[in-house]
Amino acid sequence: MLYFSKLRIFTILIASLFFLFFTLSNFTKLDDSFFNKKINLGLDLQGGSYLLLEIDNKPVITKELQNKITFLKTYFKDKNINIFNLKIYNQNSIRFETDETNVELIKDIFVDKEDPVNPFYEKYKSHQFDLENQNNIFTITLSKYGIIELKNSSLDQAIEIVRRRIDEVGTNEPNILKRGNDRILVELPGLDDPMRIKNLLGKTANLTFRFVSKSTEAEFGTDLMEFEDGSESPVYINKRIILSGENLLDAQPRVDSQTNETVVTFSLDRVGAKRFGKATISGVGKRFAIILDDKIISAPVIQEAIVDGSGQITGGFTFQSATDLALLLRSGALPAPMNIIEERTVGPGLGKDSIKAGVLALIIGFSLVIAFMIFKYKIFGLIANTALIFNLFFLVGILTLFEATLTLPGIAGIILTVGMAVDANVLIFERIKEEKAHEKNQLIAFDSGYTKSRTAILDANITTFIAAIILFFLGSGPIKGFSITLGVGILTTLFSVYFIARLLTSLYIVRNKDKEIKI
Amino acid sequence: MKNIQFNKYYKLFTLISSGLAIISILLLIFKGLNFGIDFKGGTLIELRAIDKQINISSLRSSFSKMNLGDVAIKNFGEDYDFLIKFEKKGPEKDLIQNIKKDLNASIGSGYEIRRVENVGPKVSAELLKGGLIAIAVSLGAMLFYIWIRFEWQFSIGAILALFHDVLITMGIFSLIGLEVNLSIVAAILTIVGYSMNDTVVIFDRVRENLKKHIDLKIFDLTNLSINETLSRTIITSVTTLLALLSIFLFGGEILKGFSFAMILGVILGTYSSIFIANPILVNLKVNYKTIVKEEN
Numbered sequence: 001m002l003y004f005s006k007l008r009i010f011t012i013l014i015a016s017l018f019f020l021f022f023t024l025s026n027f028t029k030l031d032d033s034f035f036n037k038k039i040n041l042g043l044d045l046q047g048g049s050y051l052l053l054e055i056d057n058k059p060v061i062t063k064e065l066q067n068k069i070t071f072l073k074t075y076f077k078d079k080n081i082n083i084f085n086l087k088i089y090n091q092n093s094i095r096f097e098t099d100e101t102n103v104e105l106i107k108d109i110f111v112d113k114e115d116p117v118n119p120f121y122e123k124y125k126s127h128q129f130d131l132e133n134q135n136n137i138f139t140i141t142l143s144k145y146g147i148i149e150l151k152n153s154s155l156d157q158a159i160e161i162v163r164r165r166i167d168e169v170g171t172n173e174p175n176i177l178k179r180g181n182d183r184i185l186v187e188l189p190g191l192d193d194p195m196r197i198k199n200l201l202g203k204t205a206n207l208t209f210r211f212v213s214k215s216t217e218a219e220f221g222t223d224l225m226e227f228e229d230g231s232e233s234p235v236y237i238n239k240r241i242i243l244s245g246e247n248l249l250d251a252q253p254r255v256d257s258q259t260n261e262t263v264v265t266f267s268l269d270r271v272g273a274k275r276f277g278k279a280t281i282s283g284v285g286k287r288f289a290i291i292l293d294d295k296i297i298s299a300p301v302i303q304e305a306i307v308d309g310s311g312q313i314t315g316g317f318t319f320q321s322a323t324d325l326a327l328l329l330r331s332g333a334l335p336a337p338m339n340i341i342e343e344r345t346v347g348p349g350l351g352k353d354s355i356k357a358g359v360l361a362l363i364i365g366f367s368l369v370i371a372f373m374i375f376k377y378k379i380f381g382l383i384a385n386t387a388l389i390f391n392l393f394f395l396v397g398i399l400t401l402f403e404a405t406l407t408l409p410g411i412a413g414i415i416l417t418v419g420m421a422v423d424a425n426v427l428i429f430e431r432i433k434e435e436k437a438h439e440k441n442q443l444i445a446f447d448s449g450y451t452k453s454r455t456a457i458l459d460a461n462i463t464t465f466i467a468a469i470i471l472f473f474l475g476s477g478p479i480k481g482f483s484i485t486l487g488v489g490i491l492t493t494l495f496s497v498y499f500i501a502r503l504l505t506s507l508y509i510v511r512n513k514d515k516e517i518k519i
Numbered sequence: 520m521k522n523i524q525f526n527k528y529y530k531l532f533t534l535i536s537s538g539l540a541i542i543s544i545l546l547l548i549f550k551g552l553n554f555g556i557d558f559k560g561g562t563l564i565e566l567r568a569i570d571k572q573i574n575i576s577s578l579r580s581s582f583s584k585m586n587l588g589d590v591a592i593k594n595f596g597e598d599y600d601f602l603i604k605f606e607k608k609g610p611e612k613d614l615i616q617n618i619k620k621d622l623n624a625s626i627g628s629g630y631e632i633r634r635v636e637n638v639g640p641k642v643s644a645e646l647l648k649g650g651l652i653a654i655a656v657s658l659g660a661m662l663f664y665i666w667i668r669f670e671w672q673f674s675i676g677a678i679l680a681l682f683h684d685v686l687i688t689m690g691i692f693s694l695i696g697l698e699v700n701l702s703i704v705a706a707i708l709t710i711v712g713y714s715m716n717d718t719v720v721i722f723d724r725v726r727e728n729l730k731k732h733i734d735l736k737i738f739d740l741t742n743l744s745i746n747e748t749l750s751r752t753i754i755t756s757v758t759t760l761l762a763l764l765s766i767f768l769f770g771g772e773i774l775k776g777f778s779f780a781m782i783l784g785v786i787l788g789t790y791s792s793i794f795i796a797n798p799i800l801v802n803l804k805v806n807y808k809t810i811v812k813e814e815n
């Protein structure tokens with residue numbers, strides 16, 4: 001166990017220098033992108049905001065069912081199959097009736113993998129809808145995978161919109177990730193007040209232009225809607241949509257030079273311009289409403305026909321609110337509303353304090369362990385300590401190499417590693433002591449001390465490593481950071497003990513082989 | 520090597536530990552744990568007062584007017600740092616903004632909000648479930664590991680020692696009402712690893728000695744093994760505790776609960792690998808044949 005070839009010593013030296021280099025690269029600036037790696041600081045250390053958004057997919061499902069109903073109506077009409085009482089049933093189902101004669105035919109259509117009525121997803125081996133029938137009454141329910149498919153596509157759309165909105169705000173290196181099939185995780189480093197982002201992400205930004213109904217009572221085809229700023233009492237709005245946000249090409253905040261009011265100007269695509277033109281030509285003198293997420297932003301009276309496909313929205317905006325509205329309109333509407341179900345925000349002050357406290361605890365813990373080892377083992381304490389220092393370099397070097405994220409619990413993991421890392425050397429030294437008690441040849445005693453302690457060391461480290469792995473896979477957020485430093489710490493500990501400390505031990509005892517070596 | 524008669528006290532400490540375990544179970548059932556917002560849902564605000572006029576009672580009176588339900592306010596480390604917690608049901612997008620507005624009106628703007636955490640009920644339920652799964656999986660994994668490495672008698676000894684450590688740590692948390700959050704789950708998992716580590720080292724020696732001293736009864740053999748590994752057990756506990764103490768004392772308020780749980784765990788883990796794991800080997804009448812069978 002104690003023999004080291006020159007080549008091996010050389011390899012150890014190179015590996016040590018390699019990690020030492022990466023550890024130091026945290027404190028320097030290099031031009032080369034490969035060599036200039038740094039440990040990422042977690043949000044809890046650099047300050048920033050973590051938001052978990054959940055999409056409320058109910059409207060998406062309802063919309064899908066409505067579309068399906070429209071589709072089924074025309075589809076069966078074209079095929080001359082008589083179906084009636086077609087309607088949404090419960091939350092995830094559609095129900096319809098047919099004549100007895102068509103029952104088998106309809107069943108066949110719904111299980112046909114090629115037919116567009118009930119799409120078949122090859123990857124899930126499942127249809128979009130599950131079919132049930134009682135005599136001539138059919139119930140089609142979105143299958144498990146039908147819902148998953150729907151959720152996935154709304155998540156794909158939503159994450160795109162979220163990305164656009166956050167990019168437009170221009171925060172520093174945001175991290176936007178999918179979580180499951182209806183959640184989006186947003187990490188915003190350096191942002192200590194996520195108010196604006198939360199406001200922007202909390203809005204579906206469904207924009208519609210509709211006429212204000214003349215009636216003052218509930219009437220078929222109208223909705224009662226409130227004004228966003230509460231400046232007027234609620235009015236009835238026609239259900240028919242003249243224009244929606246999809247027709248928008250651009251939107252910008254402006255200060256109207258005549259009224260000095262902040263407005264949002266917009267320009268429409270060709271289809272939108274045509275429709276808007278038509279509506280305004282026939283609607284001069286009428287009032288139309290600009291509606292965002294079921295609230296009226298403003299409801300101006302049409303003064304003249306607008307045919308150039310541009311216009312402006314007034315609504316008592318501040319420059320900030322106009323900027324945000326324009327941003328929302330540009331980035332498009334979310335497929336469904338989103339809720340913020342988890343938020344964790346750390347201010348930069350607390351982050352700095354946490355780093356300071358973490359580093360202080362590391363220095364003190366490290367010094368205490370080093371002092372204790374020297375007190376306990378003298379020269380071999382020095383050897384163990386040298387290995388410990390190398391261990392830290394390896395650990396930090398590896399974290400840097402993989403550009404891992406260091407969190408406050410991660411720092412705790414490093415400190416804990418310092419405390420536990422000496423264990424392996426202690427096991428070895430204690431074993432050598434025992435071996436020396438009945439073995440006269442020092443070299444043999446040292447050698448068998450290393451050999452005989454090996455299983456205990458491996459067992460002991462594997463158990464902690466298992467805990468770290470489980471934490472890594474099941475833990476969340478900062479806890480993951482802890483599991484990484486703890487797990488990597490165990491690997492570097494074993495390396496530093498078996499290569500650095502053993503090499504130093506070997507050099508020391510070979511040099512002093514004629515003297516009595518005390519441990 | 521020291522020669523302490525640990526085995527004389529096996530019965531005594533088994534009794535004490537059983538008592539503590541039962542008390543812990545009762546505490547967990549009747550008093551329960553003080554779950555933090557990670558597991559209970561709600562909002563946490565860490566606030567630093569810059570204006571010296573702001574104190575806990577002025578904060579209490581301003582928060583009581585905000586209609587947030589039950590608001591808990593306490594000092595957090597320094598005199599001018601405060602932790603405010605409440606369990607507001609239902610999402611409210613402008614919650615923090617409104618609180619700031621109300622605070623500015625009542626105590627002025629001489630404060631800094633250093634941290635905000637808001638966990639919805641769905642997420643907190645998931646986090647709790649995830650935490651419990653993580654602990655269960657880690658216990659299972661340890662059981663599996665020790666089962667392939669040792670004989671079943673050893674597995675039972677090690678696992679009971681593990682349960683003992685986790686249970687009593689949680690019992691102490693329940694007793695003094697310390698907050699249980701995500702970092703405590705991490706601490707428990709690390710305790711599981713550490714306790715196992717400590718037990719395995721002694722067991723390793725027991726197994727070695729079973730082959731070496733065939734004539735020795737397990738009662739004395741465990742004692743011999745504990746004594747042979749005793750300096751290692753103590754030194755490792757000391758260095759680990761030194762590291763943990765420095766986290767506890769200097770690592771800031773956020774790591775206090777975590778390092779406290781770990782300190783308890785290391786002490787209990789060291790104790791249990793001597794006084795829980797070994798008596799079980801004795802009770803299960805482990806002898807030379809137990810391990811020889813395996814090697815054939």
